[in-house]
Amino acid sequence: METIASVEKLQSRIEHFRTQMLTVGFVPTMGALHNGHKSLLQIARNQCDVVVLSIFVNPTQFNDPQDFKSYPLTMDEDLSMASAEGVDLVFIPNVQEMYGGNLSVDPVDYGSITKEYEGLTRKGHFDGVVAIVRKLFQAVNSDASFFGEKDLQQLAVIRRLASEEFPNMKIVGCPLVRDADGLAMSSRNIRLDANGRNRALNLSRWLGVLRIAAVEGSDIDAALEGIRMEAAAIENIDLEYVDVVDSTTFATRRGEWKTKGSHAIVAANVDGVRLIDNCAIH
Ligand code: AMP
Secondary structure, three states, rough: OOEEOHHHHHHHHHHHHOOOOOOOOEEEEEOOOHHHHHHHHHHHHHHEEEEEEOOHHHHHHOHHHHHHHHOOOOOOHHHHHHHHOOEEEEEOHHHHHHHHHOOOOOOOOOOOHHOHHHHHHHHOOOHHHHHHHHHHHHHHHEEEEEEEHHHHHHHHHHHHHHHHOOOEEEEEEEEEOOOOOOOOOOHHHHHHHHHHHHHHHHHHHHHHHOOOOOHHHOOOOHHHHHHHHHHOOOOEEEEEEEEEEEOOOEEEEEEEEEEEOEEEEEEEEEEEEEEEEEOOOO
16 A cells, blocks of 8 residues: 655556556545445445545635644554555645645535535535545546545535536445444544433434334424424534435425435534434435
8 A cells, every 4th residue: 555645646656557457446535534434445445446545634624623623633543444445545645735825715606505504504615625626536537436425415516526527437425334323423423422422313313203204204394393392402412404305406305305315414513523414214
């Protein structure tokens, strides 16, 4: 496994693979790798000859400077996992390499995909995501890139970016991986103590409530309202949104959720740690 910090060197290594007619799969991450990331690496490993992992905590996608500052870094463990999963290249650039001293990014407007939910509650977040993923896609120029359904709205944003600017690249959505207790795996989970973790389990439980309501054909709006009321009564949980949406457009599907692609989505701050989760309900 080779570790590379410069775009130029990365591109020359990828060129070399191309001359050997090898297919390249790319898994972009911000590090602090867990089993969710591991599953992406395994899917990429199964589908492509060469696997490139990037680890870069992208400053422009953090709307909260405190969240950026406290983002976990576990580089040694990350490299061990990458090596164990058969990663060929790890790209670990610094901020200067990716942004050249200019951290301003262009606004992105993909309609409700960038405006609603994460776009609304984390202003500028998707501008930063698109800016860095565009730079990474240009640098790696992979045949396929792998993203988790954990960040469902991000996946919709990336699919749109790729369809407009990287039409030859396949975007592969990979299933959300949970811990045994149901909590969606996230690099931020290590900032939760035992009580916080217990509180955080409400997110996946609420998604379960919506799923059951959907299966039973009961009133989704009433279920959403019940969840909002319940959340308001729990100390240290600040519910940002809970809703049912079309997973491609991120338009709300309240009232018309009985269509393929309907997902329940939720975001909340638990003990000051921002968590998101989702599940298909149809
Ligand atoms: P991050 O390092 O949080 O930016 O995530 C890097 C990639 O891993 C993104 O495509 C995420 O959607 C994906 N990912 C993060 N957590 C999970 C999870 N629990 N299950 C599946 N994919 C995940």
